[in-house]
Amino acid sequence: MDKIKIRGGNQLNGKIYISGAKNAALPLITASLLTGEKVRLSNMPILSDIRSLNKLLIELGTEIEETEETKGGYTSKTYTYQTKEFKSLIAPYDYVRKMRASYYVLGPILARVGHVELSLPGGCAIGARPMDIHLNSLEAMGATIEIKNGYVIADAKKGLKGAHIIFPKASVGATCNILMAATLAKGETLIENAAQEPEIADLIDLLVKMGAKIEGKNTSQLKIEGVKELHGAEHSVLPDRIEAGSYAIAAAITKGRIELINAVAEHLKTPLNILRNMDIKITEKANSIVVDARNADMSGQDIMTDYYPGFPTDLQAQFMALMTVVPGASMVTENIWENRFMHVPELMRMGANINVHGHASAIVRGVKKLSGAPVMATDLRASFALVLAGLVADGETIVNRVYHLDRGYERLEEKLRGVGADIERIKEDDF
Numbered sequence: 429m430d431k432i433k434i435r436g437g438n439q440l441n442g443k444i445y446i447s448g449a450k451n452a453a454l455p456l457i458t459a460s461l462l463t464g465e466k467v468r469l470s471n472m473p474i475l476s477d478i479r480s481l482n483k484l485l486i487e488l489g490t491e492i493e494e495t496e497e498t499k500g501g502y503t504s505k506t507y508t509y510q511t512k513e514f515k516s517l518i519a520p521y522d523y524v525r526k527m528r529a530s531y532y533v534l535g536p537i538l539a540r541v542g543h544v545e546l547s548l549p550g551g552c553a554i555g556a557r558p559m560d561i562h563l564n565s566l567e568a569m570g571a572t573i574e575i576k577n578g579y580v581i582a583d584a585k586k587g588l589k590g591a592h593i594i595f596p597k598a599s600v601g602a603t604c605n606i607l608m609a610a611t612l613a614k615g616e617t618l619i620e621n622a623a624q625e626p627e628i629a630d631l632i633d634l635l636v637k638m639g640a641k642i643e644g645k646n647t648s649q650l651k652i653e654g655v656k657e658l659h660g661a662e663h664s665v666l667p668d669r670i671e672a673g674s675y676a677i678a679a680a681i682t683k684g685r686i687e688l689i690n691a692v693a694e695h696l697k698t699p700l701n702i703l704r705n706m707d708i709k710i711t712e713k714a715n716s717i718v719v720d721a722r723n724a725d726m727s728g729q730d731i732m733t734d735y736y737p738g739f740p741t742d743l744q745a746q747f748m749a750l751m752t753v754v755p756g757a758s759m760v761t762e763n764i765w766e767n768r769f770m771h772v773p774e775l776m777r778m779g780a781n782i783n784v785h786g787h788a789s790a791i792v793r794g795v796k797k798l799s800g801a802p803v804m805a806t807d808l809r810a811s812f813a814l815v816l817a818g819l820v821a822d823g824e825t826i827v828n829r830v831y832h833l834d835r836g837y838e839r840l841e842e843k844l845r846g847v848g849a850d851i852e853r854i855k856e857d858d859f
């Protein structure tokens with residue numbers, strides 16, 4: 429398995445191009461299953477999670493064309509998806525195990541052909557990750573759901589019908605799945621307490637281009653009037669707010685200045701406000717955000733993760749890495765996932781002073797210096813937190829299990845080297 433080697437101490441300065449958002453791209457890909465026509469998605473990030481979902485779609489019968497585009501010095505992929513008919517209606521264990529978001533095939537396939545079998549994703553490093561909201565909502569729309577041999581078997585032979593659904597939690601995944609299912613259901617579906625993450629607005633934009641009738645974008649109440657069929661469309665994936673936030677923290681932790689090209693400040697209001705509170709200069713430009721921490725007199729801050737527009741759980745680990753070297757105490761509270769402090773013991777191995785209280789809170793007391801160490805993380809964002817710690821630690825840090833980073837950070841070493849980091853990938857063969 430590849431590793432990342434970092435020599436800490438360099439101040440980062442320059443520009444980083446922000447890629448298309450992984451968490452937007454995944455439901456956009458499965459939305460293509462709602463039609464037999466072509467759906468063309470541009471500004472797609474080059475990531476292993478996208479490749480994994482593409483493989484599953486090919487297994488189901490989708491034809492995929494791939495091209496590369498370079499705009500303003502930045503290369504992205506364009507994929508065209510077409511599923512004239514399904515070769516299989518089963519999403520097998522091996523695919524879902526590798527990539528939980530494979531569950532996004534559930535709503536679209538059930539809505540289009542009335543039957544789908546999906547391996548249950550099970551737990552993962554950050555918590556139990558249940559699917560009850562997805563399944564209960566599909567049942568409310570007239571589907572029968574059976575759990576057998578580790579699979580969800582969903583049936584709606586006579587088609588789905590509109591329903592009034594109130595989500596007990598504003599789940600991102602359930603909002604996407606039920607939105608997609610409702611576009612082809614008979615009659616009107618009303619989703620209350622829907623998630624409002626920008627990735628959902630991006631999905632709504634594509635669905636509307638495909639002919640769906642949806643009201644309530646960017647609100648917690650979505651009204652979908654089912655249509656008989658959807659058609660092909662073209663869409664450019666929105667920029668990744670979590671990647672942008674992660675590199676904003678890289679500027680902060682190295683006391684540097686990074687311009688995040690293509691980043692959307694509107695999508696990062698809460699984390700950017702925390703950085704502003706830390707005396708970091710944030711300039712919002714038409715097509716970029718400049719994060720300038722060169723003269724910042726930083727101090728500890730409390731953060732509490734929440735549903736959008738609250739502080740994103742997917743930036744919690746990275747912020748904690750920053751707090752480990754900022755003077756004063758910071759309280760970090762995780763409200764979304766039950767087990768998302770797996771990075772704490774690794775940061776402590778690098779000299780961080782962190783006290784975890786129960787499952788949800790941690791007090792971080794800033795130390796003068798971290799020191800490099802071999803570390804590993806159990807999830808994607810936690811792995812980036814260790815990269816951030818490595819960027820300021822004395823000496824060498826080796827981050828193991830790089831496959832986590834490859835799932836969600838496109839060309840990470842290239843982007844960080846471009847702003848002055850001393851970072852390289854060590855191929856397994858080199859060891």
Ligand code: UD1
Nearest residue numbers: 451529557558559560561562597598599600601602741764
């Ligand atoms: C998505 C993101 C993930 C992010 C999370 C929260 C993708 C591919 N992943 O995950 O990076 O951390 O949103 O912003 O976009 N829940 C239930 N029952 C359900 C579904 C969810 O109880 O049926 C709970 C979960 O346990 C969790 C909360 O709802 O506590 C939020 O989960 P959800 O928004 O569904 O997360 P994902 O869509 O899986």
